[in-house]
Amino acid sequence: xxxxxxxxxxxxxxxxxxxxxxxxxxxxxxxxxxxxxxxxxxxxxxxxxxxxxxxxxxxxxxxxxxxxxxxxxxxxxxxxxxxxxxxxxxxxxxxxx
Amino acid sequence: xxxxxxxxxxxxxxxxxxxxxxxxxxxxxxxxxxxxxxxxxxxxxxxxxxxxxxxxxxxxxxxxxxxxxxxxxxxxxxxxxxxxxxxxxxxxxxxxxxxxxxxxxxxxxxxxxxxxxxxxxxxxxxxxxxxxxxxxxxxxxxxxxxxxxxxxxxxxxxxxxxxxxxxxxxxxxxxxxxxxxxxxxxxxxxxxxxxxxxxxxxxxxxxxxxxxxxxxxxxxxxxxxxxxxxxxxxxxxxxxxxxxxxxxxxxxxxxxxxxxxxxxxxxxxxxxxxxxxxxxxxxxxxxxxxxxxxxxxxxxxxxxxxxxxxxxxx
Numbered sequence: 350x351x352x353x354x355x356x357x358x359x360x361x362x363x364x365x366x367x368x369x370x371x372x373x374x375x376x377x378x379x380x381x382x383x384x385x386x387x388x389x390x391x392x393x394x395x396x397x398x399x400x401x402x403x404x405x406x407x408x409x410x411x412x413x414x415x416x417x418x419x420x421x422x423x424x425x426x427x428x429x430x431x432x433x434x435x436x437x438x439x440x441x442x443x444x445x446x
Numbered sequence: 447x448x449x450x451x452x453x454x455x456x457x458x459x460x461x462x463x464x465x466x467x468x469x470x471x472x473x474x475x476x477x478x479x480x481x482x483x484x485x486x487x488x489x490x491x492x493x494x495x496x497x498x499x500x501x502x503x504x505x506x507x508x509x510x511x512x513x514x515x516x517x518x519x520x521x522x523x524x525x526x527x528x529x530x531x532x533x534x535x536x537x538x539x540x541x542x543x544x545x546x547x548x549x550x551x552x553x554x555x556x557x558x559x560x561x562x563x564x565x566x567x568x569x570x571x572x573x574x575x576x577x578x579x580x581x582x583x584x585x586x587x588x589x590x591x592x593x594x595x596x597x598x599x600x601x602x603x604x605x606x607x608x609x610x611x612x613x614x615x616x617x618x619x620x621x622x623x624x625x626x627x628x629x630x631x632x633x634x635x636x637x638x639x640x641x642x643x644x645x646x647x648x649x650x651x652x653x654x655x656x657x658x659x660x661x662x663x664x665x666x667x668x669x670x671x672x673x674x675x676x677x678x679x680x681x682x683x684x685x686x687x688x689x690x691x692x693x694x695x696x697x698x699x700x701x702x703x704x705x706x707x708x709x710x711x712x713x714x715x716x717x718x719x720x721x722x723x724x725x726x727x728x729x730x731x732x733x734x735x736x737x738x739x740x741x742x743x744x745x746x747x748x749x750x751x752x753x754x755x756x757x758x759x760x
Contacts, residue, residue: 376501404666406473407466423462434666
């Protein structure tokens with residue numbers, strides 16, 4: 350048998366010896382499904398003090414361009430820290446239906 | 447050096463969708479760590495909740511380079527990593543050990559003590575959630591008096607080990623206490639620690655909703671109450687100078703402190719103590735002993751200020 354009979358396999362270009370993981374959203378899946386209560390921002394009451402953004406453990410409070418905040422419902426776990434840290438009661442926890 | 451929230455960029459400081467419980471204080475703390483150091487730090491994480499909340503391969507919930515290592519080697523692995531960075535000429539990279547209270551006070555203590563004695567240029571952060579939460583709420587040496595855990599189900603009979611004082615006794619260059627209830631205070635302390643060369647230790651109180659049995663919405667509030675009741679004084683010891691943080695200074699006066707029952711009644715782990723006044727009295731006595739130690743340290747490390755105060759009274 351000649352050498353041409355054996356196909357030469359190319360080595361894969363990205364190859365990790367160590368089980369290396371890269372930062373990416375959703376490493377535990379869509380955590381928004383864990384939620385029982387969801388935070389709803391009242392933009393009229395919101396003054397843009399960003400305390401909810403500072404206290405949110407999950408980084409799901411997003412800064413808007415007008416200085417106010419919005420919630421990323423895909424990953425928000427619904428702990429309610431944003432609602433308790435808000436000094437103006439602009440965030441309300443509403444039961445998920 | 448105050449923190450301006452509006453100027454901080456809207457990065458993903460922690461990746462959303464990680465495996466942490468709702469209301470987790472550790473992901474809060476990790477966000478403040480990234481706010482303080484930007485992209486200029488590497489984390490060394492021994493076994494614990496922080497190694498679980500990274501999630502499932504190939505994704506990672508922590509937005510920083512992480513070395514996962516065994517309990518007993520966290521501080522020594524960080525020392526080696528810092529030496530490697532020095533050899534590469536990357537002097538401004540901070541190597542941060544992010545260990546739990548078991549990884550600091552019980553299992554990882556020999557490596558911590560060794561690194562402090564060698565005065566390695568690392569930042570050691572003890573995320574103190576006061577029990578082994580990851581394995582199912584077992585007692586650690588940093589669990590406070592009277593707290594319920596699955597191994598002390600009638601309440602712990604011993605007081606908490608005071609690791610910050612042990613680190614001051616080691617001659618660490620920087621020792622501070624912080625809580626996730628006061629994020630800006632923690633960020634400022636991290637920034638101050640970055641400017642000091644030598645061993646830096648920060649004790650971060652992290653109220654755990656699962657193990658302490660409280661509503662996850664109150665993580666920050668309980669962190670603040672621990673300071674307001676005087677149970678956890680915030681202080682800073684930097685290169686031979688000891689001072690109370692401004693947030694804790696007014697609670698030096700016992701009359702200004704919030705009653706300890708306000709802190710205990712929010713937590714299910716202290717539920718059995720509430721109708722036992724003699725047990726609450728023991729916790730109050732412990733608070734007095736904590737502040738007595740603070741007073742002693744203030745006098746010992748600021749002799750000139752004390753002398754000036756004496757002169758003013760004469």
